Amino acid sequence: MSCRQALLLSSSNCHGYSLLEFAKEEICLFLKKNAVNEIIFVPYAQNDFNGYTHKIKSVIDPWGYKVTGLHTYPDPANAVMSSKAIFVGGGNTFMLLKRLYEANLVNLIKSRVFEGHLLYIGSSAGTNVATKSIHTTNDMPIIYPPSFEAIGIVPFNINPHYIDIVESVTHKGETRDQRIIEYLDMPHAAPVLGLKEGAILNVNGNTLKITGVAGAVIFNKDKTKTEVPVGTDVSFLLNE
Template sequence: MSHSISYLALNLLKCTRNIHLGTRTFTNINVTMEPNPQALLLSSSNCFGFNLLEFAKKDISEVLEKNAISEIIFIPYAQNDYEKYTKTIQSAMVPWGFTVKGIQEFPDPNTAINSAKAIFIGGGNTFLLLKRLYENNLVEQIRKRVMYENLIYIGSSAGTNVATKSIHTTNDMPIVYPPTFDAISLIPFNINPHYIEKPDLDKHRGETRDQRIGEFLQMPHANYVLGLKEGSILHVNKNLLIIKGVAGAVLFKKGQDKCEIPVGEDVSYLLHE
């Protein structure tokens, strides 16, 4: 295809071809039906007043049990000590009745993703995470499996950032260079995890989070940004987007005042704008 196509138009194609999305080409995707993504995008794994992942236990358990899934493949690429990070997640989720295996336990990460029914990509440094996903040729593979082959995606912090259109709105330092900021694109907009309204302005003299998001929105490639407060979750269920968790979100659009979004709000319209 030589012309650009919208997110929804792309998702309605029913043929095998090269698919152009933004600056990338996803090849050999056999689109035989409308996509059916299922994802839980968490602002973070930790939330004040809760143990690790506890605030998201109900939503994670419901999605996995609904799909008869008992084993999760954890991707710890956002940090350097894979074994330690995997054990940390295991300590939280195994008592819930789920098995957690680190992707590093498999001889080939691509084979691991092909055999997985659910993956969890944890937080850490977003630039490092995206670089490693590209190095292992997992970006397109994960997208295809989630969008068209019923792979459940759980992301937290950096793992949420890479699920979106791009990592432009991460809070992390660029400690490494990924080949591009373009990410998995399960949703056609950006998320800012760990969103905080404002710091203690009596002491803080740097930019606020709102100002930094505003700088991004001035760029021609920017559309809109969903700020997920700590304890907030974006539940993606095919063409349905719902804010879940224990805290709401904030929506930023070019030339408009930010909009507060409470828990339980349907934000599916973000797929159509």
């Protein structure tokens, strides 16, 4: 049985809440139950490492947890090896994954999470790279990682910021559903979990649960779509 523990957020921002406020209680409980009081923040999805780290630090430090940017360590791999918890922030998924590969962190993070030595918190792009691959990111490919294969904390894909089709909208462009179905047409496709804003996938060993303040949608490999409200156990996705 895997000892992995992770919180995979659709986003750090949610309408009606300040930055990370909707997830504060769950993040604090997650860290407290594991006796963690220091977090390494991974700002690789954006270019202003100092500014991005300061933004997250200014929110989480007052909660009683010390945040330090991974970019401030001379050896990122050694820092991750020594850490008990990381928070991988959002931005551009392609850039994030490229930098994780360059720092030799993809397999290292996966092994430490599965061994139960490292807690993983991801948001947006940080959630994308925690999954099987980044094929279902919403971001533009502004740079090329060596592979689209990601960390693989869960064996399926996630689409953060998922938005349902709104029938009253007059825009006739491609919908999120259509793009996900295009992915599902591929032979390498895995099921896709669409996380609505405010949704969190709570990973605890072989148990997966939708938490947060919003639900999710599951796109199965046969292209059927299932609505998933907050509180639903979706552990079956590990076996799909």
